[in-house]
Amino acid sequence: MNKYEFDIIKDKAEAFNYSSFTYIEYEDVANYDLMIDNSAIILLLGYNYESKCYEYIWAANMVDALISSLNHEKSFFLSFIPDEWVGILEKSGFHIRNAWHDYFLYNLDNIIIKNNNATDYLKLSEVNEASRLTMECMGQSRGFTGQTPQWFINWLANDNEIKNTAVLVERTADGTIYGILCVGTYGHDTDKGPVVWIRELAVKPDFQNKGIARKLISQALAYGKEKGAQKAFLAVDEDNKNAIHLYKSIGFTAGVEKSEITMIKHN
Numbered sequence: 001m002n003k004y005e006f007d008i009i010k011d012k013a014e015a016f017n018y019s020s021f022t023y024i025e026y027e028d029v030a031n032y033d034l035m036i037d038n039s040a041i042i043l044l045l046g047y048n049y050e051s052k053c054y055e056y057i058w059a060a061n062m063v064d065a066l067i068s069s070l071n072h073e074k075s076f077f078l079s080f081i082p083d084e085w086v087g088i089l090e091k092s093g094f095h096i097r098n099a100w101h102d103y104f105l106y107n108l109d110n111i112i113i114k115n116n117n118a119t120d121y122l123k124l125s126e127v128n129e130a131s132r133l134t135m136e137c138m139g140q141s142r143g144f145t146g147q148t149p150q151w152f153i154n155w156l157a158n159d160n161e162i163k164n165t166a167v168l169v170e171r172t173a174d175g176t177i178y179g180i181l182c183v184g185t186y187g188h189d190t191d192k193g194p195v196v197w198i199r200e201l202a203v204k205p206d207f208q209n210k211g212i213a214r215k216l217i218s219q220a221l222a223y224g225k226e227k228g229a230q231k232a233f234l235a236v237d238e239d240n241k242n243a244i245h246l247y248k249s250i251g252f253t254a255g256v257e258k259s260e261i262t263m264i265k266h267n
Contacts, residue, residue: 098143196224
């Protein structure tokens with residue numbers, strides 16, 4: 001599938017009541033295959049390397065049309081599932097992989113920009129170490145699968161709509177990384193101003209519950225404010241109560257939009 005074909009398919013998907021195409025770009029699915037394209041459903045299928053699982057990108061009006069069209073011998077997942085479809089899909093063998101909910105810190109006025117020398121950043125030569133750290137945390141929260149070295153390379157490339165991308169790190173005296181947080185800014189051209197995006201927060205198990213996550217978030221907020229951010233955003237699985245408690249204690253509040261539900265089926 002080339003970009004021209006993808007753009008046509010994505011335009012068609014807009015006519016459906018429900019779709020996971022909304023935030024998909026061609027680069028995300030360049031190696032995916034078009035399985036179905038008709039008046040009832042559109043389906044792309046491919047391997048999602050970030051999630052380490054096959055994925056259907058879909059658009060449909062009826063859940064029955066979606067269920068009847070899914071046919072894959074290996075495990076696969078679906079994103080952006082409507083709330084009213086969850087129970088029906090569960091009866092068909094799916095379960096919720098994660099339900100990402102948006103949280104915002106609407107004002108950064110109290111965030112102090114500190115000396116940059118106090119903040120440490122991941123080097124490109126350290127992406128393998130960062131990847132291994134995230135893999136150590138895999139499964140500690142629902143839907144967290146860790147990230148590949150290539151994912152970190154792509155994040156640090158800073159060549160997409162997310163600007164000022166960086167990975168903040170905490171390390172031991174001998175240089176071993178035990179905490180990371182990926183950060184970037186977006187929305188620079190909007191009336192409301194830039195937003196600092198906090199994501200991929202991971203701390204080695206032996207270093208957890210020692211304030212490392214809170215320290216990294218504070219550094220990320222200061223980093224974002226320095227880059228012109230007016231507020232902060234992060235997404236957390238609604239089942240991750242410990243993380244939500246931490247974010248709320250810092251001042252984040254839940255957005256009004258419903259959670260983004262991803263469901264998986266193991267074959």
